[in-house]
Amino acid sequence: MTTSVNHSRLGKFGLYVLLAGQLLPQIDFSIVNVALDAIAHSLHATETELELLVAVYGVAFAVCLAMGGRLGDNFGRLKLFNFGVLLFGVASLLCGLATSIWFLLAARALQGIAAALLVPQILATIHVSLTGHAHSRALGFYGAIGGLAFIVGQVLGGFLVSADIAGTGWRSVFLINLPVCAAILACSRRWVPDTRREHAAHIDWPGTLLLTAVVLCILLPISLGPSLHWSWPCFALLAAAVPLLRMLWNAELRQEQRGAFPLLPPSLLRLPSVRFGLLIAILFFSCWSGFMFVVALALQSGAGLSPVHSGNAFIVLGASYFAGSLLSTRVVAKLGRTPTLILGCLIQMSGLLLVMATFNRVWPHPGILNLAPATLLMGFGQAFIVSCFFRIGLADVPAEQAGAGSAMLATLQQASFGLGSALLGAVFAQTLHYSGHYLDATLAGLGAEFCLMLILLLSAVARHYRSRDLPVAVQAGVK
Structure with missing residues (x-):
């Protein structure tokens, strides 16, 4: 059997460097959303071209993720991580210098490829370099940064576009990546261990x-689909x-x-933990992206808030998410993975119902203060769900398949981000078309999300009663 070569243990500072690398691509997935209007005016982009600008990054990211995991397994995860960070910096510079929408589209595709090279190395390095409590704690940080980045992108993007630093406008949402990339490259060789498979595997073309x-x-x-009116080619x-x-x-x-x-590897898909991890990805991350999309439309198009105020409405959600992620390691150790997932679903769904009730009560004047109690609940519950996604999905994955396993989970995660925006966005748009009221459309989209979360909750309850997971603290040595 092949094993993973590990030259040294991943320390605290090495973990921080990896998590900084994780921030780059995940913030860029959402940061461009609040800059679309400025890009359209600057580069004279059409609605379809703006749709492509969002899609091309996600498509390149998802398509190349599995290959990124395999290349890291073969040639060294640190080497691929550094190359991905360098390429991401170059692509960000090209995005910031773009003079036409098609140049920007090509640079965004390059950003997606770079993200796919660096992201699988992060989770795989954590998986093969740490065990026991240190492994579980690192996954808690990984989940915290991953979800928080999606929200930080909304808030930071709105601030940068409005601040218009040195006259850069929307270009600053890409150029801000350059100093971050430089800092990561300066620290990674010193603090991050180099891991790879003992025997290289052939590329599966x-x-x-x-x-x-x-x-x-x-x-x-x-x-x-929405911009093409769901014509037959779709x-x-x-x-x-x-x-x-x-x-x-x-x-x-x-x-x-x-x-x-x-x-x-089909052998990974035969593992019940992997299959359930993929189910979590499809249902939960579709809900996550769909919620962000629907609420952003409601706040900006419906309630007339600016990009800055719309982004600020997610600050409480992000803060509670981060706090919940740091707490998740102890909760999982006490309750077990699946019970923690069930708890997260119950908290998140309670917050979602409260969001719907709040919109219904304060419309058309929603804001950060009246949404704060509901989004605080949602963020806390989402943190438990995300941390369990990685813990459950990788629980039984052998070390020599860490890259393939993490890439498989991340690929479906990215695909689900696109799926959720389209599905809940379609419910929103269809309801708006028939009723003409943004409140009705918002409640319909969030109601669809509640139904998807209910399916996940029932699936988790069924899994718990089949397997009766023991608390992780009892499972000594189990990742």
């Missing part, structure tokens, strides 16, 4: 191409994903049966 086709067939029509692409997915499964099975190293 059939799996890579088929995975690319599947992701494109799902994410492109979901991202562009449905044709979605339908094509089904046979392509079957072809991908058969190709990966053949690779595994030959003793090769498939990009997405």
Whole structure:
């Protein structure tokens, strides 16, 4: 059996460097949202081109994630992490210097590729370099930074666009990455251990191409469907994903049966913990992105708030999320993974109902103060859910497949971000079309999210009664 080579243990400062690297791509996933109007005026972009600007980053990110994990396994995770950070800095500079929308689109695609190279190395390095409490604690930090970055992107983007630092306007949301990239590269070689597989695996080109086709067939029509009025090519692409997915499964099975190293090992999908982790990704991260999208539309288009005030409405959610993530390690140790997930769902769903009640009571004047109690509850519950997603999804993944396992989870996570915005956005838009009232549309979108969260809650309860997870503190040595 192949094993993972680990030259030294990951220390506290090394973990901080990895988490700083994690901030880069995840903040950039949402920071551009509040800059779209400024970009449209500056580069004369059409609505479809703005849709592409959001989609191309996510598509490139999701398509290349699994390959990024495999390259890190083979050539060294620190080397791929540093290369990804460097490439991300170059791509950010190109975004900041863009003089046309098509130049900006190409630079955003390069940003997505760079993100896919660096992100799998972070979770894989944590997974193979730490054990026991240190491993669980690091995953708590990983979950805290991951979710917080999505919210920080909204707040920071609104501030930078409005501040217009040195006349850079929307360009500052990309140029701010440059000093961060430089600092990470200066610290990583000293503090981050270099890990890799003991024996390099061949690149799975059939799996890579088929995975690319599947992701494109799902994410492109979901991202562009609303702007193309869901014309027949969108449905044709979605339908094509089904046979392509079957072809991908058969190709990966053949690779595994030959003793090769498939990009997405079917053996991992046979693990109940991995399958349940993927279910969490589909349901919860769709709800996460859908909530951010619907509430942003409600606050800006419906209530008329500026990008700065709209972004500030998520500050309480972000703060409570961060606090909950730091607490999640002790909660998981006391209750167990699945019970903590159930608790997180109950808290999040209570907060969601309170958000709906608040909108109904204060409309058309929602703001950071009247939304604070509800978003505080939501952030706390979401922190428990995200931390359990990584703990459950990687619980039984062997160290030599850490890169493939983390890439598989991250790929579906990114795909679900796009799926949620499209699904809940479609409910929002359809309700707005028929009723003409933003409040009705907002409540309909959030109601759809509640239904998805209810499915996740019931699935978690069923899993708990099947497996009866013991508290992690009792499972000595288990990651």
